[in-house]
Amino acid sequence: MMQVDIWFEQLEFVLIAGIVIFLAWLALEHRDIVYAAFFFGFMASFVAGFYLLLEAPFIAGMQIAVYTGGISALIVFAVLLLPRAQDSSLETFASPRRRRIGLVISSLVGMLSAALALFFPWYETFSPDLPPLEFNLELLSQWLWSEHGIYVMMTALILLTAIVGAIAILQMDKAESLISIEGEFGIESVEEPIDDEASIEEPSEEVGNE
Amino acid sequence: MMVKRNLIRILIGAEIMGNGVNIALVAVSIYSPAFSFVGQGLIILVISVAAAHTALAMVLMLIYNRRYNTVDLGTPIALEDDEHV
């Protein structure tokens, strides 16, 4: 019975690893960049399956919520906001020298990870005393919030930096014609503003006239 | 990722590598002789920091697009007679 257990676990791992690697290759190499962005989101969901294999259910949920729901959406937004990226004729091929360097480095990394994965005695280091899964959430939150709460505060500061930095660096303009509109409040303007919702927003000048 | 010149593909490649590192981190917590929550706890912080820095990487990409009106990485070299050189 033990044999079937180990064999099944290996099969699961190989299956999910194969799917993840295939999707990752597709995400990088597909011609159409919209497909690539969606394959990346798909791959992030399968990586959550990896986390389930490694007995981390909360991490799997967080991966789907943050990576697939957030970062993948960010990448789709990048594709949306940059119309030049959707032109697949812009994919120029790398020079042969770059390709050779890339091949050398990737083969080095591949050999190192193969050595680690296949020759290192992993099963001896497998600890026999895992806390049961029902307490995973409780123990994990205790580790994070009680013992290492300071790092959570630092992460809050980093997230604050992200918001403030994004708004400050990205100068979002209204329409450029608005700069001259200030002096045009003449007879035709009304006393009361009609509504204060965002009605239209002009696109920035570089991408307006294609 | 190193041979690609499209900025968005480079970003996707960096994210995929980050995912690989996260998997290794969670694997540490199970395969270590004394089980501790270091792997799982650290990965929560790493994922959140990766989210923040992906957002800022996108902002930088948009500024690059504003300047050169393309997402190709070869344009600053190709435009050698720029006045900012």
Added chain:
Amino acid sequence: MRLFLDFVPVLVWALLAVVLVGGMLFASWVLRPHVLQNSEKTSSYECGEEPIGPARIAYPYNYLVYTILFVVVDVMGAFLWLLAGSSFRLDVGVVWQVLVFVLIIMGGMGFAMKKLPETFLSGQETLTLYRKAKIERELKELETGGH
């Protein structure tokens, strides 16, 4: 391993979703009348005018900031979700830490709330913008005489 077996129904459901959608698309492809790719039927409809240029427009950059806001609040939610499953979430030592955490991120959101309304067009500006555009269009139609 046991956890993975618990989640196999999710995998089956996802596969079912893919198979169903793929099946419906395939069925519609089979039942469609086939049209040549370059014929007039496949060009986009523009009320009788000839469409010029590709249909991909560029969205304003403002929408990115809302996505970044969402990601930050999502990460904060994940942290709080972790805490909600614990039994010590009402201890004094933990509550003030959570409060500081939430306040820091809400401070960032407050900054966004101050800065983002500058990117909207208020009512008066929208009105004048519309009026200007309408006058321009009428001038153009006068020149071209109804194309």
